[in-house]
Amino acid sequence: MKKIFQCWVQTAAFIPDYIDNLSALNCPSCGCSTLDYLYGGDRETRVGYGLFWCTTCKRGVHISRLYIPAVVSENKVIYFDDPHGSEKQAQLVPEFKRMTP
Numbered sequence: 001m002k003k004i005f006q007c008w009v010q011t012a013a014f015i016p017d018y019i020d021n022l023s024a025l026n027c028p029s030c031g032c033s034t035l036d037y038l039y040g041g042d043r044e045t046r047v048g049y050g051l052f053w054c055t056t057c058k059r060g061v062h063i064s065r066l067y068i069p070a071v072v073s074e075n076k077v078i079y080f081d082d083p084h085g086s087e088k089q090a091q092l093v094p095e096f097k098r099m100t101p
Contacts, residue, residue: 002099002101005099005101008028008052008061009063011027012052012061015035015052016071019072019073027059029054030054030059032057034054035052035055037050037051037052038050038051038076038078038089038092040079040089041077041079042079042081043080047067048064048068049062049065050066053096058095058096059097060097060098
């Protein structure tokens with residue numbers, strides 16, 4: 001597994017802990033403190049995926065089979081049953097290079 005991918009996965013795991021202070025986390029790719037995220041998933045089970053990216057270098061990671069933490073605000077979650085979910089995701093998530101294992 002690529003080290004940079006591992007670093008992104010570790011950083012993504014800290015997002016819920018720093019939800020109110022994302023600038024305390026640095027991008028594993030460029031070191032900037034400009035991370036952003038969006039979760040997508042099932043409304044009832046809150047299981048889905050997460051998209052985590054840096055707004056500066058436009059690199060990030062897509063992680064599947066995640067639990068969506070309760071601390072994540074509703075405007076940062078796209079639910080599978082939302083008929084406009086893919087449109088919302090396209091508006092909220094910029095194109096970014098996905099780091100792979």
